[in-house]
Each structure stands twice: as structure tokens, then as C-alpha cells.
Amino acid sequence: MATDTLGAWRSDGAARWLFIWPAVVLILALSLFPLVASVALSVSKLVFNPGSVDLDFIGFFNYQELLFGREKSHFLGVLKSPTAIGWAILIGTIALAAIAWVRAARSGRVSPVGLALRLVGGIVLAGFVWLLVQTLASEGGRPGSLVVTLIFVFGGILLQLTLGLGLAMLAVQLVPWRRFFRILFLIPLTITPVGVGYMFLMMTDTSKGPFEPLWVALGLRNFTWVTDPWLARLAVIIGDTWQWTPFVFIVLLAALESLDQEVREAALVDGASRWQSFRHITMPALLPVTTTIVLIRIIEGFKIIDMPNILLGGGPGTATQSMTLQAYIDWNTLNLGRSAAIAYLLLILVSVVATVYVSFVRRRVTELA
Amino acid sequence: MSRYRMVAAAIIPILVLTACNSSASPSPSSPAASTPAASTSASAPAAAASQGTKFKGANVNILTFNGPQVAEPLQRRAPDWAKLTGGHVNVVAVGFQTIYDKALLDASTGTNSFDGYVFDPQWMGDFVTPGYLLDLTDREKNDPQLNQQDIVPFFRDYNSVYNGKNYTIPLDGDFHMVYYRSDLLTKDGLKPPATWDDYLTIAQKYNGKDLNGDGQPDYGSCIAKKKGAQSYWWIISVAAGLLQGKGTSDGAFFDTSNMNPLFGKNDAMTLALQTYAKTATFGPPDELNMDVGGSRGLFTTGRCALTMDWGDIGTLTPGTYAQDKTGATITPGWKQVLDRASGKLVPCDATTCPDAVDGVNYAPFGSFGGWSGAINAKAPKANQDAAYDFLSYMSAPAQSGIDVTLGKTGFNPYRTSHFTNTAPWLAAGLSQAATDNYLGAIKTSLDNKNFVLDLRIPQTKQYEQDVLDTAIAQYLAKELDEAGTEQAIADGWNAITDQAGKDKQLAAYVASLGIKK
Numbered sequence: 001m002a003t004d005t006l007g008a009w010r011s012d013g014a015a016r017w018l019f020i021w022p023a024v025v026l027i028l029a030l031s032l033f034p035l036v037a038s039v040a041l042s043v044s045k046l047v048f049n050p051g052s053v054d055l056d057f058i059g060f061f062n063y064q065e066l067l068f069g070r071e072k073s074h075f076l077g078v079l080k081s082p083t084a085i086g087w088a089i090l091i092g093t094i095a096l097a098a099i100a101w102v103r104a105a106r107s108g109r110v111s112p113v114g115l116a117l118r119l120v121g122g123i124v125l126a127g128f129v130w131l132l133v134q135t136l137a138s139e140g141g142r143p144g145s146l147v148v149t150l151i152f153v154f155g156g157i158l159l160q161l162t163l164g165l166g167l168a169m170l171a172v173q174l175v176p177w178r179r180f181f182r183i184l185f186l187i188p189l190t191i192t193p194v195g196v197g198y199m200f201l202m203m204t205d206t207s208k209g210p211f212e213p214l215w216v217a218l219g220l221r222n223f224t225w226v227t228d229p230w231l232a233r234l235a236v237i238i239g240d241t242w243q244w245t246p247f248v249f250i251v252l253l254a255a256l257e258s259l260d261q262e263v264r265e266a267a268l269v270d271g272a273s274r275w276q277s278f279r280h281i282t283m284p285a286l287l288p289v290t291t292t293i294v295l296i297r298i299i300e301g302f303k304i305i306d307m308p309n310i311l312l313g314g315g316p317g318t319a320t321q322s323m324t325l326q327a328y329i330d331w332n333t334l335n336l337g338r339s340a341a342i343a344y345l346l347l348i349l350v351s352v353v354a355t356v357y358v359s360f361v362r363r364r365v366t367e368l369a
Numbered sequence: 370m371s372r373y374r375m376v377a378a379a380i381i382p383i384l385v386l387t388a389c390n391s392s393a394s395p396s397p398s399s400p401a402a403s404t405p406a407a408s409t410s411a412s413a414p415a416a417a418a419s420q421g422t423k424f425k426g427a428n429v430n431i432l433t434f435n436g437p438q439v440a441e442p443l444q445r446r447a448p449d450w451a452k453l454t455g456g457h458v459n460v461v462a463v464g465f466q467t468i469y470d471k472a473l474l475d476a477s478t479g480t481n482s483f484d485g486y487v488f489d490p491q492w493m494g495d496f497v498t499p500g501y502l503l504d505l506t507d508r509e510k511n512d513p514q515l516n517q518q519d520i521v522p523f524f525r526d527y528n529s530v531y532n533g534k535n536y537t538i539p540l541d542g543d544f545h546m547v548y549y550r551s552d553l554l555t556k557d558g559l560k561p562p563a564t565w566d567d568y569l570t571i572a573q574k575y576n577g578k579d580l581n582g583d584g585q586p587d588y589g590s591c592i593a594k595k596k597g598a599q600s601y602w603w604i605i606s607v608a609a610g611l612l613q614g615k616g617t618s619d620g621a622f623f624d625t626s627n628m629n630p631l632f633g634k635n636d637a638m639t640l641a642l643q644t645y646a647k648t649a650t651f652g653p654p655d656e657l658n659m660d661v662g663g664s665r666g667l668f669t670t671g672r673c674a675l676t677m678d679w680g681d682i683g684t685l686t687p688g689t690y691a692q693d694k695t696g697a698t699i700t701p702g703w704k705q706v707l708d709r710a711s712g713k714l715v716p717c718d719a720t721t722c723p724d725a726v727d728g729v730n731y732a733p734f735g736s737f738g739g740w741s742g743a744i745n746a747k748a749p750k751a752n753q754d755a756a757y758d759f760l761s762y763m764s765a766p767a768q769s770g771i772d773v774t775l776g777k778t779g780f781n782p783y784r785t786s787h788f789t790n791t792a793p794w795l796a797a798g799l800s801q802a803a804t805d806n807y808l809g810a811i812k813t814s815l816d817n818k819n820f821v822l823d824l825r826i827p828q829t830k831q832y833e834q835d836v837l838d839t840a841i842a843q844y845l846a847k848e849l850d851e852a853g854t855e856q857a858i859a860d861g862w863n864a865i866t867d868q869a870g871k872d873k874q875l876a877a878y879v880a881s882l883g884i885k886k
Contacts, residue, residue: 045868047869048494048495048498048499048827048828048869049498049499050498050763052477053473053477053499070860070861070864074839133691142848158667170579183776203656205663206654206655207653207654207655207659207663207667207672208653208663208666208667208670208672216585216589221586221654222654223654224654224655224658225655226655226657226658227654227655227657227658227846229846249685280604311658312595312596312658313595313596313597313598313658314596314597314842315596315597315657315658315842315846316596316657316658316842316845317842317843317845317846317847317849318839318842318843318845318846318848319597319848329597329790329834329835329839330835332466332830332834333830333831333834333835334495334828334830334831335831335835
């Protein structure tokens with residue numbers, strides 16, 4: 001009998017109960033509870049009552065305030081009628097989305113549900129472009145934290161990909177000190193983002209920073225990165241790029257080193273130029289890993305806070321205030337409900353962008369490769 | 370079977386090690402457990418007991434700022450207090466932004482792991498209303514060690530008081546003053562700025578000139594205007610003299626009769642905003658991104674003719690270029706004041722500005738209010754007594770008289786004895802002339818009956834650090850004009866007031882000003 005009991009305990013079923021379920025319950029509790037709790041927080045406000053501090057239910061007021069109310073100018077931005085270029089961009093986007101949808105419908109390969117989802121995706125895309133042109137391509141418009149976040153994410157990723165690929169292409173060559181440079185390029189990735197923020201804070205300080213003599217020698221005594229909104233955003237993107245390019249570099253370097261050199265050599269023997277070899281052999285081979293890098297950076301990039309906060313405090317004005325920074329400021333000033341609402345809107349935004357990217361871009365690129 | 374043995378063999382040492390670690394770790398109730406690196410213990414109670422036994426066995430946890438200022442004097446003096454009383458103090462030091470959240474969470478969840486706090490008295494509104502702070506009125510009144518009558522009236526009767534009761538023990542006297550290069554002004558026969566117009570005139574005169582002999586042009590004015598830092602406090606100082614004319618209880622933030630924001634649409638606010646923006650034209654190019662560390666660095670290296678700061682500049686100048694070249698003066702005022710009924714500016718006279726000096730309405734601003742000690746109302750009685758005694762010991766003239774002269778403490782003068790006993794100031798490196806000038810400016814400010822009390826009502830952080838800071842940053846960055854800024858502040862403040870309950874907020878504001886209705 002005792003042997004049977006021991007046998008039962010040793011069975012796979014017992015192992016599942018003993019080892020898997022506790023882990024599953026723990027993970028669910030740790031990930032689901034904060035999700036549910038933050039939903040509850042996003043529909044409530046903090047109230048100081050005699051004898052207690054309470055959370056009162058206020059419905060969707062926090063969301064309404066961000067999207068349509070008093071905080072709209074900070075979250076979405078100041079929306080003005082687009083310029084001619086803005087209209088052209090909007091109309092062009094809608095036209096392209098419509099053509100793509102019609103082609104999908106005519107192909108007969110997409111199910112009705114797929115078509116409906118594509119229609120929703122097209123409308124969301126047009127909405128985003130409408131927001132972008134109203135804030136960026138208009139007279140008197142100003143981007144809010146949502147658009148600023150998009151600028152940081154996509155501007156940063158573009159620079160990081162370009163630089164990371166360039167560095168990887170250099171490091172894969174048989175150049176002297178190759179190993180040294182590989183390690184050197186990796187260093188920024190090992191520094192905490194707060195440290196990077198403070199380092200760039202010092203470097204961009206033109207009145208007393210370490211580069212002050214350089215600015216003075218170049219006749220840029222009164223130049224500053226931090227009073228012009230676009231220069232300030234550029235400073236944030238440069239800092240973020242400095243930190244994250246090594247990540248792109250190391251992954252692309254690994255991908256480059258795993259490429260079959262014989263194919264490239266055969267192409268060169270057959271008369272292909274270096275550019276043709278890169279364009280038609282190296283790039284397609286790198287595309288799958290590149291799309292994965294972009295996906296990871298999109299998800300990570302939307303959470304940007306250290307650099308704009310430490311470097312500029314979200315300023316000048318609200319020029320570098322990302323969504324996460326706005327949520328942080330709200331949390332810090334005890335507007336817990338609005339902070340949670342921003343966090344949820346960010347979650348939705350990241351989910352939409354990542355889903356669209358995976359569904360429409362990554363799959364096709366991988367197929368192409 | 371061997372697989373299970375291996376797993377067991379791996380698990381058993383881990384469990385044993387964990388058990389050993391657990392027994393060596395502080396108990397979960399000890400806040401030191403959460404921030405061991407930041408916590409400093411006083412000498413062991415057993416060792417202390419040989420000299421003092423008043424609080425023998427008491428183990429007091431005090432939450433404060435990790436500075437290193439503020440925590441430094443508490444940590445330095447905790448062993449001395451332990452020797453005197455046999456008590457034991459854990460100073461749990463955390464980041465500035467964390468103190469409030471940690472204290473509120475600890476009290477509101479009933480954890481009560483902290484017996485006392487050294488924090489911002491602005492937060493009293495949020496802590497007193499739910500009943501988290503101990504009423505210290507009688508203790509302070511009857512405490513010979515504290516010597517309450519030595520504390521200057523503003524900090525004793527306003528800053529540490531909420532709704533007529535004392536809830537905090539002052540450890541620091543914080544308010545704004547203007548600092549100027551006394552060598553330059555003396556050489557040119559100029560007087561320190563009495564009004565904000567004077568300030569702009571002097572700033573313009575020296576802007577672009579070499580002020581420290583390094584051959585490089587320097588700046589007329591350096592004021593930290595970074596968003597998310599101290600910018601919103603300076604605009605209050607600029608506006609204060611236009612908004613408050615009839616003494617501290619008049620209030621500078623809201624109309625005490627109807628809770629209408631004074632920082633809304635009116636001529637006073639327009640003039641204050643324009644003046645604040647003009648100071649930036651005589652400052653460093655990156656002033657919009659400069660916090661107080663930056664402005665202090667520029668002033669002490671001789672690169673600015675004027676700056677606005679708390680009392681810290683006075684104790685930071687010894688050993689720098691600005692030593693014995695620095696003068697301090699009361700924050701400049703205005704010759705006009707807001708008529709709250711019409712929203713227009715009216716000249717200062719005996720009715721509109723009864724405390725004006727030479728027709729100038731000064732309104733020195735007690736921004737932040739100064740680090741203050743408070744006691745957790747739910748802490749065990751023995752710990753409350755010990756925590757109170759430690760904070761009282763810290764504030765006592767013998768200790769605070771030294772601490773306020775040291776730049777590393779972050780504490781500024783707040784007692785009469787701090788002004789009458791100049792020996793510690795001279796010992797700290799200030800010359801007699803610099804000491805007299807510095808203490809004179811502080812005393813002039815503190816003696817002013819129109820001293821402005823910082824906002825101390827529930828949701829203060831939202832009013833100031835969110836709405837006001839954002840609107841001012843947008844104005845300085847030219848995202849908003851004067852009208853738009855005033856509208857944004859008024860709308861934001863009204864929204865917070867309405868959400869929290871207008872009557873409740875008005876009652877809290879009136880209570881914070883010590884008004885009895």
C-alpha cells in the first residue's frame with residue numbers, strides 16, 4: 001500500500017499538481033492581479049477622508065479627461081486643421097489602405113472576419129495619421145505625449161537599425177582590433193538608463209558641461225539643445241540610440257556571422273557588386289532577425305521614460321513628455337487613477353501596434369526572405 | 370528514484386541556507402529591511418544604556434530624505450541621543466519622491482512601521498485629515514528642551530500648525546531670498562533689488578559682462594527653471610507680492626472666501642508671468658533645463674550677478690569664488706497689489722498693503738516650508754514619546770544652532786537664537802560681514818508679517834507639481850501665452866478642487882492659514 005502511494009506521488013499527474021499548478025497560480029496571481037487592480041484604479045480617484053484614504057469609483061472619467069477633456073492637449077496634443085501637405089499625407093494613407101483592402105477582398109483568400117479586421121485596422125491607421133497631421137503638419141498644432149512617444153519609438157528605431165547594421169557590418173570584417181571594438185560597442189547597453197540620462201544631461205549642458213569649451217570654440221556659446229522642441233526630442237533620441245544601438249548591433253552581428261559565406265563569395269565570383277551582394281543576399285537573410293529586433297524595440301521603446309525625464313523633465317514645455325512620463329507625473333502627484341488610465345491606453349497602443357506589425361509586416365517580410 | 374534524490378539533495382541545502390538567512394534578517398516590520406543600504410542605526414541600545422535610561426529599549430524608526438542632506442544630521446546625532454536616553458533610532462532614508470508615498474502607504478494600510486517622519490510640512494493636509502499625525506500642541510508648549518518660544522513666529526505659529534494645532538517640529542527654515550554679487554553692486558553704487566523691476570534692471574546691466582575675471586561673458590540672472598524641478602516655486606515668489614497684501618492669513622493661492630484660484634486670469638498673474646519670463650532673457654541659454662544645483666553652481670563660481678534660492682547659498686559660498694562677494698536680501702516685492710474683486714492691480718497703500726515698506730509690498734515665500742518632524746499617531750506610545758524626544762533634541766538650540774550653519778545638513782535658520790549667536794556661523798567659514806548680511810536678510814524676511822505660506826491642502830502635489838509646473842513650463846517654452854497659462858492653471862486647480870470637494874478644500878485652505886471662522 002505504501003509503495004502504491006509512493007508510486008502515485010511519482011506519477012506525472014502528481015508532478016503536475018505539485019510543481020506546475022503552484023507555479024501557474026503564482027504567475028497568474030502576480031500578473032493578473034496587478035492588471036485587474038490597475039483597471040480598478042483607472043476608474044477611481046484617491047480621496048482623503050477623515051480617518052482614511054479611499055478610492056472612489058468615478059467610471060470612465062479619467063479616460064474621458066485624457067481623450068476628450070482637460071488633459072486632451074497634454075495627451076493627444078493641440079489639434080489644428082492640417083496644412084496642404086498634411087491633407088495630402090492623410091488622403092494618400094487612406095487611398096493606400098483602401099486599395100490594400102480592396103485587393104484583399106478581391107483575392108478571395110481572406111475570410112470575412114479577416115476583411116472586417118483589416119477594415120478596423122485601416123480605420124485605426126487613418127485615425128493615427130489624422131492625429132499626426134493635425135499635431136505635426138498643421139498651423140498651431142502641437143503633439144501630445146502619445147505622438148511624442150511615437151516619435152521617440154520610430155525615430156529611435158530607425159537610427160538604431162541604421163547604426164547597428166553599419167557597426168555589425170564593420171565588426172564582421174577582418175579588421176584589426178575587431179574583438180576590442182565589439183566589446184566597446186557593447187558598453188552602452190550595460191549602463192543603467194538613468195546613468196545614460198545623467199551623462200547626456202552633462203554633455204548637452206552648454207553653459208557648464210564638459211563640452212562647454214568646445215561649444216565656445218565653435219561659436220555656439222548661446223546654442224542650447226533644450227529650448228527648441230525638436231532639438232530636445234533629437235537629444236532624447238540620440239541618447240536612446242546611444243544606449244540601444246549595441247543591442248541591435250550584437251543581434252545583427254550574430255546573424256551576419258551565421259550567414260553562409262559561400263553564397264556571397266559565389267555571387268562575387270559571378271560578377272555581383274558589393275552593393276548587389278548586400279541588397280540581394282545579405283539583406284534578405286537578415287530580414288527575419290531584423291523584424292524581430294524591431295518588434296522587441298517597439299515594445300520596449302513605448303515605455304521610454306528615463307531619458308526624457310532626467311535629461312529634460314519632459315520639457316521644454318511638454319515637448320519630450322512621453323506617455324510613461326506623463327503617467328509617472330500623475331502617479332507622483334497622487335493622481336493614481338489617471339496614471340493607471342494612461343498605462344492602460346499605453347497597453348492598448350502597444351498591443352495594436354505590435355499586432356499590426358506582426359500580422360502585416362513581419363509575416364510578409366519573413367515570407368519574402 | 371535517483372532523480373528524486375538529486376532534486377532533494379539540491380533543495381535541502383537551499384532550504385537550510387534560506388532558513389539561516391531568514392534568522393539573520395531584520396523582521397518584516399523593520400523598515401530597515403526594505404532599504405538596508407539607506408538605513409543607519411544609532412549605537413546599540415545595550416551600549417547606550419550605561420549612560421541614559423529614559424527610553425531604554427525603545428527602537429524608533431524615522432523616515433526621511435536620503436539627501437545626503439537632511440538624513441546626515443539625523444544620522445550623525447542619533448548616537449548622541451542614544452547615549453543620553455538609551456533609545457535607539459533607525460533613520461530610514463529614501464528618495465525625495467518616495468517619502469510621501471512610503472509614509473502615506475505605511476499609515477493608510479495600518480502597517481505603521483514608522484514612528485516618525487522628517488518630511489515636507491506641505492503634506493500636513495494629506496496626513497492630518499485622515500488622522501495619521503499626532504497632535505503635538507501640548508508637548509511642544511511644555512517641552513523645555515524644544516524651547517518653543519525660541520522658534521520664530523512664522524515657523525511656530527503657521528508652518529507647524531494645521532487647524533490651530535501643532536503637528537510638526539521645525540528642523541529647518543525654508544523660504545526664498547534673492548542673492549546678489551555684493552562686490553559688483555558696491556563697486557557700481559547700486560542697492561540690492563527692492564522690487565522685481567529693480568531685479569530686471571540689475572540683471573540686464575550685468576548680463577553678458579565678465580563677472581568672474583575668466584574673460585568669458587556671464588549672466589545677469591540665474592534661476593532654475595527646469596520642468597519637474599523647482600521652477601513652479603520661483604513663479605510663486607515672483608507673484609506673491611502682487612497676490613497677497615494683508616498678511617499671511619490673506620493667502621496667496623486662493624481667495625479665502627470662495628476658493629477661486631488667484632493664479633488664474635488677472636492682471637497680477639499676467640505681470641508675474643511676464644516678469645518671470647524676462648528673467649530668462651538675462652540667464653544662461655539652457656536655463657529652462659537648469660535645476661537648483663545648476664543655478665547654485667553658476668552663482669558660486671561667479672557666473673551670475675543675481676539668483677533666487679533658499680537659505681542654502683549662504684552656507685555654500687565659503688571656499689568658492691563667491692565667498693565674501695555674496696549679499697542676500699528679502700525677495701523683491703511690488704508697488705502694486707491685486708484687487709481680488711476686479712482682478713486689476715491697484716497701488717499699494719495703507720489699506721491694500723498695510724505692511725509695505727517704503728511703498729513696496731514684500732511677500733517672502735516660505736516655499737516648501739522647511740524639513741519638519743512629525744509623529745505617527747498610530748505608533749506605540751513608548752515609541753511616540755521616544756521619537757518626539759529625538760526630534761525635539763534635533764531641533765533644540767544646542768544642536769540646531771550648529772546644524773543650520775553647515776551646508777551639508779540642508780537646514781536653514783528658524784530660531785531667534787540662530788540669529789543672535791553668530792559664533793557657529795563664523796566657525797563655519799563665513800566672515801562677520803557675510804554673516805551679518807545673510808542673517809540680516811533672513812531676519813528681515815521672517816519678521817515680515819506678509820510672509821507667504823506654501824500650499825498645504827489635500828492634493829497639494831497635484832495643484833503645484835502637476836498643474837502649476839506644467840503650465841509654467843509650457844509658458845516658458847512658449848507653448849502657451851499669458852492668458853492660456855492663467856486659464857490652464859485656473860482650470861486645472863478648479864478641477865482638482867471640484868473633484869476633492871470645494872467646501873472641503875476651502876475649509877482645509879482656511880485651516881492651513883490659521884484662520885478661525
